Amino acid sequence: MPTITTIPMITATGILMDDFVWRAALAGLGVAAVAGPMGSFVVWRRLAYFGDTLSHSALLGVALGLLLGINLNLAVVVLCLGLALLLVMFERQRLLESNTLLGILSNSALSLGLVVLAFMETVRIDLMGYLFGDILAVTNADLAWIYGGGALTLAALAAIWRPLLAVTVHEELAQVEGVNVGATRLAFVLLMALVISVAMKIVGILLITAMLILPAAAARRFARNPEAMALLAAGLGMAAVMGGLGASLAWDLPAGPAIVLAASLIFAVTSLVPRGALAR
Amino acid sequence: MSEDKPYLALDGVSLAFGRRQVLENVSLKLHPGEIVTLIGPNGAGKTTLLRVALGLEKPDTGEVRLKPGLRLGYLPQRLKIDDTLPLTVRRFLSLAPQARRGGGEALGETGAGHTLDLPVQTLSGGELQRVLLARALMRDPDLLVLDEPVQGVDVAGQAEIFALIRRIRDTRRTAILLVSHDLHLVMAATDQVVCLNRHVCCSGHPEAVKRDPAYLALFGDAADAFALYAHHHDHTHDHGDGHPHG
Numbered sequence: 322m323p324t325i326t327t328i329p330m331i332t333a334t335g336i337l338m339d340d341f342v343w344r345a346a347l348a349g350l351g352v353a354a355v356a357g358p359m360g361s362f363v364v365w366r367r368l369a370y371f372g373d374t375l376s377h378s379a380l381l382g383v384a385l386g387l388l389l390g391i392n393l394n395l396a397v398v399v400l401c402l403g404l405a406l407l408l409v410m411f412e413r414q415r416l417l418e419s420n421t422l423l424g425i426l427s428n429s430a431l432s433l434g435l436v437v438l439a440f441m442e443t444v445r446i447d448l449m450g451y452l453f454g455d456i457l458a459v460t461n462a463d464l465a466w467i468y469g470g471g472a473l474t475l476a477a478l479a480a481i482w483r484p485l486l487a488v489t490v491h492e493e494l495a496q497v498e499g500v501n502v503g504a505t506r507l508a509f510v511l512l513m514a515l516v517i518s519v520a521m522k523i524v525g526i527l528l529i530t531a532m533l534i535l536p537a538a539a540a541r542r543f544a545r546n547p548e549a550m551a552l553l554a555a556g557l558g559m560a561a562v563m564g565g566l567g568a569s570l571a572w573d574l575p576a577g578p579a580i581v582l583a584a585s586l587i588f589a590v591t592s593l594v595p596r597g598a599l600a601r
Numbered sequence: 602m603s604e605d606k607p608y609l610a611l612d613g614v615s616l617a618f619g620r621r622q623v624l625e626n627v628s629l630k631l632h633p634g635e636i637v638t639l640i641g642p643n644g645a646g647k648t649t650l651l652r653v654a655l656g657l658e659k660p661d662t663g664e665v666r667l668k669p670g671l672r673l674g675y676l677p678q679r680l681k682i683d684d685t686l687p688l689t690v691r692r693f694l695s696l697a698p699q700a701r702r703g704g705g706e707a708l709g710e711t712g713a714g715h716t717l718d719l720p721v722q723t724l725s726g727g728e729l730q731r732v733l734l735a736r737a738l739m740r741d742p743d744l745l746v747l748d749e750p751v752q753g754v755d756v757a758g759q760a761e762i763f764a765l766i767r768r769i770r771d772t773r774r775t776a777i778l779l780v781s782h783d784l785h786l787v788m789a790a791t792d793q794v795v796c797l798n799r800h801v802c803c804s805g806h807p808e809a810v811k812r813d814p815a816y817l818a819l820f821g822d823a824a825d826a827f828a829l830y831a832h833h834h835d836h837t838h839d840h841g842d843g844h845p846h847g
Contacts, residue, residue, distance in 0.1 A: 364683070364685045365683050366683075483696070487696045487698070489686070490682055490686070490688070490693065490696060491680055491682075493652075493655075493657050493675070493677060494677055495696075497655050497657070497746075498675070498697060498698050498740065499698055499699065537685070538685065541687070544687045546689070546692060547686060547688065
């Protein structure tokens with residue numbers, strides 16, 4: 322009876338049957354799993370601005386990738402990495418106070434990306450999707466990139482965990498104790514570039530930093546050691562993804578911002594839990 | 602001990618940050634079992650000199666020779682760990698690579714055993730110094746570099762820490778390079794004092810340095826206070842006018 326089959330499409334069960342919802346959920350969970358541990362380091366190392374600068378430059382990476390006709394994920398990773406190296410170099414030469422430098426580069430890179438895209442009249446891209454994420458349009462190829470890139474990031478992070486933690490605690494003490502600080506910092510920046518290209522599709526370049534720092538900040542109150550905080554951040558990020566995605570489907574909200582708001586809500590609620598109720 | 606090859610030798614080291622000359626033609630030798638203390642006013646380049654010695658900063662000119670294969674221990678002047686990082690003292694100590702001694706044991710030696718399970722961010726200034734010293738000692742270093750080791754430590758604790766530093770030198774023949782502001786504790790615990798104000802103003806045995814006009818010019822009132830203090834103890838000085846006692 323074909324007349325009634327069109328009606329259940331808008332019910333909850335109908336939506337859950339659709340492939341795109343499952344792909345969106347899988348993609349979001351994968352990103353949250355990587356964003357938790359990486360975001361913990363972003364918070365510990367006070368690199369929120371740095372994360373913003375890198376992610377804002379990702380749009381320029383997209384534009385250049387389109388212009389040169391190369392893989393966009395690759396273009397984003399390469400551009401972020403190039404910018405990060407430039408930043409490290411500027412910092413070494415003590416050219417500018419760091420937050421000022423980050424603010425300048427962040428906004429310049431974003432504007433340059435927008436301008437380059439505007440010049441490419443023949444290419445139609447979903448600008449809103451890049452800026453704020455388009456999780457419901459995730460393809461199987463995107464999923465493969467998220468899980469491949471995500472697994473690579475987590476494995477590499479586990480491998481450099483101990484030296485990275487030592488460098489985070491005190492860079493020069495670590496260097497005197499024989500840790501290769503330059504290589505460790507470089508590896509971390511490379512991982513940041515990877516995470517940005519992995520998360521771009523889900524929450525968009527303007528909201529990636531939120532996905533990194535919100536779950537980590539929420540996890541802080543309940544963690545007694547760095548590893549617990551990283552794991553809990555991943556878990557809270559996953560909860561935010563499911564909550565945000567659910568709200569997006571139920572009330573027709575934009576998915577990326579809904580996920581970030583869900584993470585904000587989790588942060589706000591956990592802030593209300595009295596200190597000492599759980600930790601210690 | 603001066604027949605031994607020095608662990609550390611700085612030769613004519615100069616360094617400028619931008620247009621500001623921080624170190625000017627500084628030379629220094631540190632032998633096994635020797636304690637050398639840098640003193641000098643704020644901005645004299647003491648911390649920078651330590652950083653050059655450790656290889657954290659490259660001099661513009663001059664040479665830094667570190668005996669190959671030395672194990673280094675370092676107590677930095679500041680430790681600012683973000684409040685968002687959940688880190689106990691135990692875990693902080695476990696971050697020392699190639700530790701030869703347990704963190705708990707080293708912490709007991711520096712007198713901060715009770716802090717083992719506290720978050721590092723909650724430590725007082727004096728406790729933090731003891732924890733940092735413990736981390737440096739865990740590596741059983743040949744060369745120990747201490748940037749203001751008793752900063753924030755109470756008076757009784759300062760004497761304890763200097764006694765510990767001397768004991769480390771005596772039992773392990775560790776070479777120790779330190780920066781301190783506390784003149785009379787320094788004078789009591791040191792083999793050689795280097796008075797720094799961008800360049801080396803004077804250096805030598807503490808007894809000789811405190812008679813040196815360059816030292817007196819640099820420290821003025823503080824030198825008076827020290828001389829007063831020394832007067833009560835060994836009668837080598839009049840009240841800070843720099844003339845040796847008859």
